[in-house]
Amino acid sequence: MNFKTNRQKRNGSIALLACVALTACSFISPYDQAAYAQAVTLKVDTLALIDKATGSYTEHAADIGKLNLALAKGYEYDKNRSHNEITRKMWEVLLFKNPSDPRDGILPRFFEEWKTAGTLKPAEIANDKQDVANAFDKIIQLESGKIRNAEAH
């Protein structure tokens, strides 16, 4: 026998949904203006340095060191934000080589190529710039798509 009316069932399911909704925590970190600005700045600085690859690697070793430090700071900031694992993984594809995944390490691949060749041809620089820019854009697009604090309330 069905003891519950449709109304009761519906009230129950809505109450359950309400409990789930009210107790649910966010799946992903909210938008962070500092992280967004940092990614944009790092993109511009990185592309500017790639442009210098018509010159010798050793000549720009100090600039490369400075950029790598800035990138490490950017990565550390995003790595330690809660619920930000996806952005962290995206930074890792861009910044670090990974023996278990040959796809990872877009930027180290570029620096190795530059170091080994000494200088790069314009077409090579253009290709590398395109790939690095696309990688930064994906990080920036995800950050930009996240919920702003005002939207959450």
Place this chain on the structure above:
Amino acid sequence: MANIDFTGIERQMEDLAKTLFKDFVDQAREDGLQFLKDSKQTFLERTGQFERHEISETNYKNGLLNLAALAKMERLKREGLAQVSVDKFTNGVINILIDAGLKAIA
């Protein structure tokens, strides 16, 4: 018991889900197709550059690995944006319930 408009709540939740998730699926489909088109174009251009000796073998090979890396990043980005949609839905449901509750006691 307060007079809560459960039918209205259900309808609003359904509308919210339809809008949020439909927009997400449409955008994901569009972006996915664009990404495939761009990757194919890049692959063809670079293969041509390599054949014409405009780029080194290292640059060509790195470019192929980069395309695969960008595909991985695109998948991660989609995964993140899907999570944003779920969060938006959860926030929307909370707002609908609060509004309904406030109306009922007003």
